Amino acid sequence: MSGAPDQDECRAELGALIASGIFAKAPSLALVLEYICSKYFEGQANQIKEYSIAVEALGRPPSFDPKQDSIVRVEALRLRKRLKQYYENEGANRLTRIVIPSGQYVPMFLKNGRSAAGGEARDADSDLGRDHAADEEAALESTLAPIRERALASAPPIVVPPALVPPRRRVGVRLALLLSLSVMAVALIAGGVWFFRLRLAGKAVSVAKTTSAAQGAEPDEIRILCGSSTARHVDRAGNIWSGDRFFRGGSVFDTPNHTIFRTPDPELFRHKREGDFSYDIPLKPGVYELHLYFAETIFGEDNGAGGGESSRVFKILINGKVAMWTFDPLSDAGGSNTADERVFKDLSPAKDNMLHVQFAGLVNGAPFLNALEVVPGIPGKMRPVRIVARPRSYTDQKGVAWGADRYFTNGFAVPRSDPVTNTADPEMFKSERFGNFKYSIPATDGRYKVTLRFAETWFGAGRPGGGGDGSRTFDVYCNGLALLRNFDVFHAAGGPQRAVEKTFRRITPNAQGKIELSFVPVTNYACVNAIEVVDDSN
16 A cells, blocks of 8 residues: 555545544543644644644633643654554554654544554654653653642533634534543543534534533633634734633534724634633632623624624623623614724622623524623723724823723824924824714723824924914714814814814713714814723713
8 A cells, every 4th residue: 555545545544543442541642632633734733733632622711831731742652652552452454544643733543554663653653752751751751650630630611622623524424523522531530521523515514512621720811813723923012812612512614705894903803702601701709891702793784694784783791791782783782794892990809700701692693792801800890991092002100001092993094203392291182083984992881081193294384284273174973972173283283283172071971882983074084093981980
């Protein structure tokens, strides 16, 4: 027998291996093998790294440090040993064999026409390499096995990342994996049930009754891309998002072809968890703020299912209490394919040190969620929202952080290079948004102080636009009510290149939990440099 096995043979071998029962008492090995083979089949062998295996296959947090935690190396050594035993015994007559060469994690699929002694030893490992691996395994096992066994004995169920199952896998392989892993978990964790329910549906992968365990202390800020297998995503503000974890139930869908409006970070909306599902997020004691992100890409104008408002309605519960009875993401966003964010303040973990967020269907389409964010809160208040019309975050002279431009619809952001006076923070005015545009800033119930900062950098003597008073006038509305009429930045500031700010008190969000600021041109374009929204309850 010559030549390498084709991919169908490789997939079939993986399915047979999983179904053979050799991992019945070592489900973590099945997870590692499943993950690295999936990446191999998807042409992403270069992404099979120690860090990605730990986070995406074994459920370690994004803060995982290979220098401090040897779990991947230990599991890889155990996996090599288990594969060797299998192909020397019950799998000796298999047409294809799977090999994990010593010192790496990318799998090899070999024709099994050679003897067991001549195949793996000479094609994948040298005798010296095997002896070295055995010595290393023995040393690691003697040191870490007691620790690992104690941890597994007391650990709650472990998350099974949905990305472990590639979308185009054969149904037979999926069913084999389903049955095998169900048996594995019963043997490993008393009362812990691992249940895979997978189906082909475009790019959907359904995972039901899966749970996740807290892997050590979680950071104070938790950001999750729901339904995503991405190990790490950094948004424009520099925040780090992990792939999906801490979930129970639901199905996973990709939405890669949709243009998502009103966000500079469309990656937050490229995946979603859908169905009746929940998130159980481990937190330290304290007060937190929860942000939920949605974008309706199924119902509404220009979407496949058509319809509009009321096409999908569901309720959201937090720690068992209803936070929203009838949430319609399309209506809340004001349209389909539009980023929507809901904020909940003054939250604390339940008695089990978890924040429980549940989604339950009411009308038509199932509930869904694109992303979830938990950050430290301020008792009784929403965290301030500060925006500069720049592509990156900014820290002012007082050390206060301002986020990059976001929540906007329409308009155009441009840099401004000349210095602005009458301010302690001239860098804040190095960019502006101009045009006919709107900001929809999410907020919780309460009253807020809204401050708008401007500088006229286009019109005036010596400026590119010439003119002066009256060259630019515009209106500013908040939730439909006028804050400024015929506002002239040049006139209000007393000339060009001078900062001016306008503050408005006791502003309340609209019914959709938004502070909508509309900038409407009267003469030439409207403009703004920075926006600040802070609590005004006192």
